[in-house]
Amino acid sequence: MAEPILNVENLSKSFGKIKAVNQLSFEVTKGQVFGILGPNGSGKTTTLSMLLDLIQPDSGSFQWFGQPPSKGSRKRIGSVIESPNFFPYLDAVTNLKIVADIKDKPYNDIADILQAAGLYERRLSKFKTFSFGMRQRLAVASALLGNPEVLILDEPTNGLDPQGIAQIRDIIAMVASRGSTILLASHLLDEVQKICNYVVVLRKGVMLFSGNVKEVLAVSDSIELAASDNQGLATAISEYPGFSSLTESDGIIQVHFSQPADTAAINSFLSQKGIILSHLADKKRSLEQHFLELLQDNK
Amino acid sequence: MIKLLKIEFKKIRTYKVFWILTGLYFVFLAAGILLAEFMINHIVNNVNSRMPIPFPHVAIYYFPDVWQNVAFFASIRYVLIFPAIIMIILITNEFTYKTIRQNVINGMSKTEFLASKLLIILLMAVIMSIVLAAGAFFIGLSHSGLSEVDFFIKGIPFMVGFFISLLCYMVYAFFCGFILRNTGLSIAIFTLYSLIIEPVIYFIFRAPFMFKNTIYTYLPVNSVIRLTEYPAIPMLKKIMGVNLQEHVSLTACLIPIAYSAIMIVTVFLIMKRKDL
Numbered sequence: 001m002a003e004p005i006l007n008v009e010n011l012s013k014s015f016g017k018i019k020a021v022n023q024l025s026f027e028v029t030k031g032q033v034f035g036i037l038g039p040n041g042s043g044k045t046t047t048l049s050m051l052l053d054l055i056q057p058d059s060g061s062f063q064w065f066g067q068p069p070s071k072g073s074r075k076r077i078g079s080v081i082e083s084p085n086f087f088p089y090l091d092a093v094t095n096l097k098i099v100a101d102i103k104d105k106p107y108n109d110i111a112d113i114l115q116a117a118g119l120y121e122r123r124l125s126k127f128k129t130f131s132f133g134m135r136q137r138l139a140v141a142s143a144l145l146g147n148p149e150v151l152i153l154d155e156p157t158n159g160l161d162p163q164g165i166a167q168i169r170d171i172i173a174m175v176a177s178r179g180s181t182i183l184l185a186s187h188l189l190d191e192v193q194k195i196c197n198y199v200v201v202l203r204k205g206v207m208l209f210s211g212n213v214k215e216v217l218a219v220s221d222s223i224e225l226a227a228s229d230n231q232g233l234a235t236a237i238s239e240y241p242g243f244s245s246l247t248e249s250d251g252i253i254q255v256h257f258s259q260p261a262d263t264a265a266i267n268s269f270l271s272q273k274g275i276i277l278s279h280l281a282d283k284k285r286s287l288e289q290h291f292l293e294l295l296q297d298n299k
Numbered sequence: 300m301i302k303l304l305k306i307e308f309k310k311i312r313t314y315k316v317f318w319i320l321t322g323l324y325f326v327f328l329a330a331g332i333l334l335a336e337f338m339i340n341h342i343v344n345n346v347n348s349r350m351p352i353p354f355p356h357v358a359i360y361y362f363p364d365v366w367q368n369v370a371f372f373a374s375i376r377y378v379l380i381f382p383a384i385i386m387i388i389l390i391t392n393e394f395t396y397k398t399i400r401q402n403v404i405n406g407m408s409k410t411e412f413l414a415s416k417l418l419i420i421l422l423m424a425v426i427m428s429i430v431l432a433a434g435a436f437f438i439g440l441s442h443s444g445l446s447e448v449d450f451f452i453k454g455i456p457f458m459v460g461f462f463i464s465l466l467c468y469m470v471y472a473f474f475c476g477f478i479l480r481n482t483g484l485s486i487a488i489f490t491l492y493s494l495i496i497e498p499v500i501y502f503i504f505r506a507p508f509m510f511k512n513t514i515y516t517y518l519p520v521n522s523v524i525r526l527t528e529y530p531a532i533p534m535l536k537k538i539m540g541v542n543l544q545e546h547v548s549l550t551a552c553l554i555p556i557a558y559s560a561i562m563i564v565t566v567f568l569i570m571k572r573k574d575l
Contacts (some may be wrong), residue, residue, distance in 0.1 A: 052404045055574040072407070075406035085401035089314050099307045102405040 002029035004050070004066060005150055005181045011060035013046055013205075020046040022205040023060070028115040028183060028198070033176050035213065043205035044185035048081055048154050067147075075103045078148035080156060081284030084139030088128035092119055096125055096142055105146030116171065133164040140171055151175055152183045157191060169195065222262055225253045225270075226279035236273040240266060246299035251278060303415035312421075319492065324381035324427075328451070329432035329434070330373045335359060342385075357532050360442040366454035369435035370461040371530040376493055376520065382423065383466060383472035383493070384474060387485045390416060390476035400485040402573045409570045417563065420469045428462040467555035468523045474562035477569075493520045515552030522554035 005289050006028040013021045021043040023067050028034045049055040051062055053069055064073035070245065086095040096110050114120040117137040136156065143151055153172070157165040172195055176182055186192050190197055193213060200210040225283070227233040234246060234253060242259040255261075270277060311317045317318045340356045347353040359368040372378070393399040393412075402412055435454065472489055479485040506513045515521055526547050 019482075044418045053409075054400055054403060056572070071408040071411070074404065080406045081400070081404060083397070084368075085397040086315075087310060087396055087398060089316075090310070091313070094309055094313065098306055098309050099401075099405050101309070102402060102407045103301065104406075 004028070004063075005030050006062065006064055006183070007060045007066075008047075008051070009060055010060050011047065011050060011057060011062060013043075013050060019205050021050070021057075023232070024200075024202075024205070024207055025060075026207070026210055028181060030181055031179050032157065032198050033172075033182045033184065033196045035192035036183070036202060037183075037187070037189060037192045037198040037199050039187050041204075042187075042202040044187075044202060045082060045154055045200075046205075047095065048079075048152060048183070048185055052077070052079055052081065052152070059136045061289055069078050069226055076148055077150040077152055078143030078145065079152040079154075080139040080143050081152070084135045084142075086127045086135075086138065086142075088125055091125045091126055092130075092138055095138070096145060099142045099145050103146050105238030109145065109147070113141045113144050116144070116174075118167065133160050135165065135169065136160055144171070144175065147178075150181045150183065154185045155187070156184070157166075157186075157188075160258050180197055220252050222256045222283045223263060223266060224279060224281040224283055225255060225266075225277060227270075227275050227277050230276065233270070233277075236275055238265070240269055244251060254283070300414075300418065301555070303411060304418055304433055307415050307419045316388060318493055319473060320381060320388075324378070324385070325377050325430070327381065328373055328431070331375060332434070332438070334371055335368065335372050335530075339505055343419040349529055359532060360438050360525065362439040362443045363453035364472060365435050365439035365442070367527060367531040369431060369438065370457040371523045373461055374464045374524050374527055379464065379468050380490060381482070381526065382427065383468055384418060384486055385423075385491060386469045386472040387476040387489060389419070390473050391480060391481040391482040394480040395482060403575060409575075410567070413567060413570055416473060417470075419467065420473060424462055424466040424469060428458060431461060432458045456547045457527055461553065463552050463555065464523045464526050467559045470562055471519060472522070474566060485500055490545070495497055497521055513558040519555065519558045522551070526551055526555070548553050 004027060006022060008026050009273045011021055011024045012019070024043070024047060034085075036047065038044050046055060050057045052074060053071075062069060065076065067073060085124050087098075090098075092114065094112060096113070097107055099108065100107055111120065111123075117140065119134060119138055119141065122134065127135070127138070132249070134264075136159075140156060143153070151172075156168050156172070160168065170181060172184070176195075182195075184192070184196060196213050198211070199213045202206045225233060225237065230251065230253060232246065234248070237243060237246065237253070237255055240257075240261075242257045242261060244256045244258045246253055248254070265279055267277060267280060300563075336357065336359050339359070343354050343356060359365070363544050399412060403409060407415075435458070470535070472485075475489045476482075478487045479488065497518050500518060501521070516525070
């Protein structure tokens with residue numbers, strides 16, 4: 001069994017009448033790239049804020065590294081929550097030194113981290129002169145100070161241009177390859193699917209799913225078929241391995257499979273059964289569409 | 300503790316606003332103290348022009364009176380407001396830029412955060428008091444030399460009194476900034492209260508000259524300012540027949556200290572419960 005990094009048990013928080021987080025439980029083990037996926041307002045940031053002692057939970061508890069939360073555990077975690085928070089009138093190096101001081105870490109990796117974030121040339125510029133993308137990169141850089149065991153990122157690519165997104169993702173990939181545990185909150189299914197291997201899906205503070213990304217976010221493919229004899233076609237295709245269900249409308253049969261289906265194989269399978277297709281189309285649902293359906297189903 | 304001060308020092312070392320306001324404070328302080336004698340004598344001259352027997356000119360920079368006079372002019376509310384505004388800016392910046400959140404996220408406890416701010420207040424009060432004491436010493440030295448025996452002993456209570464004034468007034472400012480969290484609003488309300496509301500209350504509840512212990516005595520800002528209540532002017536002593544103030548009274552010190560203690564406890568309690 002992998003070493004537990006974070007245990008969350010029945011965590012709840014309300015703001016007035018709104019239940020921001022409701023009975024949330026999950027576990028993160030060492031080396032996981034753990035995604036918290038949910039639309040805006042689903043309680044992702046509230047959850048992370050509670051885990052970092054910024055917000056007091058109404059009920060429930062959590063443990064970092066198998067111990068009750070403390071400032072000591074926070075020093076082992078690098079985090080970016082919401083916007084990058086730095087003193088605008090201080091330069092990048094001074095801002096990072098303050099972070100290092102708080103974390104009891106030496107200054108010697110500041111230069112390397114600024115290099116990795118592509119900010120070394122601007123290290124003595126005041127934070128307020130930085131562009132949006134540079135600010136975000138400095139925030140990620142500060143989270144990497146002192147090589148933390150856990151990296152928490154809240155919407156790290158929010159508002160960035162494609163190049164900025166790619167840079168941040170490269171950094172995450174690099175950190176993950178070192179064996180650090182990553183906790184990533186995002187409203188972008190695509191992002192979670194590309195980066196994470198475990199995920200919890202939140203909606204209005206309630207956990208809908210949790211588990212392996214491939215299982216939870218598995219995309220069921222469907223294929224459109226039509227032939228002169230649609231009834232014979234329906235009978236034949238139901239014998240195809242991995243078949244799960246079909247619907248017929250306007251003379252076109254839509255077939256769902258529990259595993260990815262190959263159109264060429266289906267075509268030859270059906271022709272062996274003596275069915276000549278007049279229409280064959282691969283209908284992959286977009287990931288975003290799937291995510292929306294996932295949320296819809298649980299209304 | 301050293302670590303917390305190191306962090307605080309990094310936050311202000313290259314912060315222009317901090318150094319400009321600190322510089323302005325010392326300029327106003329020096330100008331106030333050095334122009335005081337000139338201005339008092341200007342008034343004396345005006346009065347003398349209508350008097351058959353002229354009053355003698357006053358001298359306020361002689362040992363040991365210089366200690367009391369420097370402490371008196373340094374704790375005038377228009378001068379004392381500068382370090383208070385500096386403190387308000389330092390605390391509200393943390394909320395404006397959300398760096399208080401980031402400090403806690405990075406592993407500073409909420410208690411440590413407050414402690415670091417109180418430490419910087421303490422350090423600023425110590426440094427400013429030492430600068431003021433050194434200034435008073437050199438002013439006295441240049442006017443009277445070291446002839447007086449008790450020149451130094453008499454200075455201690457007034458300098459300690461000024462230190463308590465400055466310390467408590469900055470704690471008030473810190474409290475105001477912490478509660479309101481907004482720089483402009485905090486400065487406006489704090490200045491309005493210190494410079495206008497309390498003086499207005501004074502006019503409503505004022506007691507006859509030299510009578511003490513009205514409600515006004517116990518108002519927070521007044522209790523700070525009135526630790527050194529009167530300047531030591533020989534002529535004034537002669538006219539009144541009594542010395543208006545011999546030393547800084549310990550009970551007078553307890554009022555602002557009590558206010559500060561209540562504020563500090565309140566801030567810690569709020570910080571413990573409130574979400575950042």
